[in-house]
Structures are given as C-alpha cells and as structure tokens.
Amino acid sequence: MIYIIMGVSGCGKSALGAILSEKDRLPWLFRLHEVIERERRSCSDALVACSALKRLYRQILLHGSKALDSSxxxxxxxxxxxxxxxxxxxxxxxxDLIQQRMAARRGHYMKADLLRSQFDALEPPSEEENALPLDVSRSMTDMATEVLEHSVRPDLPYLANVVE
Structure with missing residues (x-):
C-alpha cells in the first residue's frame, strides 16, 4: 500500500508521516528498500529521504530483511x-547550528528539544559505506554542486547519472 499524505501547507502532513514511520520503523524501512530495489532494477534514478541514523537501518535500506539475519x-x-x-x-x-535552524522553523513536527536524542543515536557512516559527507554549514547550492560533481566522476560509478 502506498499512502500519499496530502493537504494544504501547515495541515500536518510531515507530522503525521513522522508519527506513522516512528510507530512502524522496520516495515517502513522494508518498504523504502522495496522502492530502492524497484528503481535499481529498472535502472532509474531516485532520491529517497530517510534519517537512516543507524548502520542497521542503512543495511535494511540496501538489503531488506537479509540485514536482520546476522548480516x-x-x-x-x-x-x-x-x-x-x-x-x-x-x-x-x-x-548548535542545527538546533538554531530547528528552533527558527515554525509549524514543523520535529521540535528542537528532540535533536539531542537524534545526535545520540547517530552512527555516522563508516569509510566502507558508500557515503558522501556534506557539511550543512555550507549553502544548499554548494552541497548540490558537490553531489553533481561527485555523480559524474568516472572513478565513482555508484552515483553516475543520479541527476542529469
């Protein structure tokens, strides 16, 4: 089942989505894995947003339920x-920078006082994981440019053609 949460700005789409995904974390990650696999099989490009704070969550996104079977x-x-x-x-x-940004947001489900628990839970990707670190103190344009430059490097085929 695909649910599309819709409504006017500020009606609570993000809040409802966050609550549903928190109550249903593993099935949600499995569903995202299915989306990723479908797009991979069709050789399509896709962008998926997920906090993926823990290595296990990233492994589920990549390998589905196999990630739970002793890796x-x-x-x-x-x-x-x-x-x-x-x-x-x-x-x-x-x-501090991210907390200031969160405190300045209005009407978002994630309250700034919940940020500490996310930092505490975060397991940054290791060098063996395929991750491009992007420092959020930079502008969105600079980060997007870095991703685009990264995607066309022939020595890094895993991101080729993500954005045309």
Missing part, C-alpha cells in the same frame, strides 16, 4: 556494506 546473505555470505549504485548523502553539522 549474512542467502549462502551465509557477509552482506556488503554498500551497493555500487546506491550512495548515502550524509548531511552532517554542528549540533
């Missing part, structure tokens, strides 16, 4: 930490 594949093989055509764009930054 091994169907033949007992260890699951790879990445897929060659999937890249995590890891937006990171200073707690």
């Amino acid at each position: 091994s594949g169907p033949d007992g093989d260890v699951l790879p930490p990445t897929r060659p055509d999937v890249c995590f764009l890891f937006l990171h930054g200073d707690y």
Whole structure:
C-alpha cells in the first residue's frame, strides 16, 4: 500500500508521516528498500529521504530483511556494506547550528528539544559505506554542486547519472 499524505501547507502532513514511520520503523524501512530495489532494477534514478541514523537501518535500506539475519546473505555470505549504485548523502553539522535552524522553523513536527536524542543515536557512516559527507554549514547550492560533481566522476560509478 502506498499512502500519499496530502493537504494544504501547515495541515500536518510531515507530522503525521513522522508519527506513522516512528510507530512502524522496520516495515517502513522494508518498504523504502522495496522502492530502492524497484528503481535499481529498472535502472532509474531516485532520491529517497530517510534519517537512516543507524548502520542497521542503512543495511535494511540496501538489503531488506537479509540485514536482520546476522548480516549474512542467502549462502551465509557477509552482506556488503554498500551497493555500487546506491550512495548515502550524509548531511552532517554542528549540533548548535542545527538546533538554531530547528528552533527558527515554525509549524514543523520535529521540535528542537528532540535533536539531542537524534545526535545520540547517530552512527555516522563508516569509510566502507558508500557515503558522501556534506557539511550543512555550507549553502544548499554548494552541497548540490558537490553531489553533481561527485555523480559524474568516472572513478565513482555508484552515483553516475543520479541527476542529469
């Protein structure tokens, strides 16, 4: 089932989505994995937004329920930490900067006082995971430019053609 949460700005779309995903984290991650796999199989490009704070969550996004089976594949093989055509764009930054940005937002479901628990839960991607770290103190334009430059580098095929 695909749910499209709709309504005018400020009616609570993000808040409802957040509550539903928190109450249903594993099935939600499995559903996102299915979307990712569908797009990979069709050789399509896609952008998926998910906090993916923990390594296990990122592994579920990449490998689905196999990630829960002692990190091994169907033949007992260890699951790879990445897929060659999937890249995590890891937006990171200073707690105070992000907290100030959150406090300045109006009408968003995530309250600034909940940020500390997210920082505490965060397991930053390791070097073996396919992640491009992006410092959020930079402008959105600068970060987007870095992603676009990263996507066309021949030595980094996993992000090729993400944005044309």
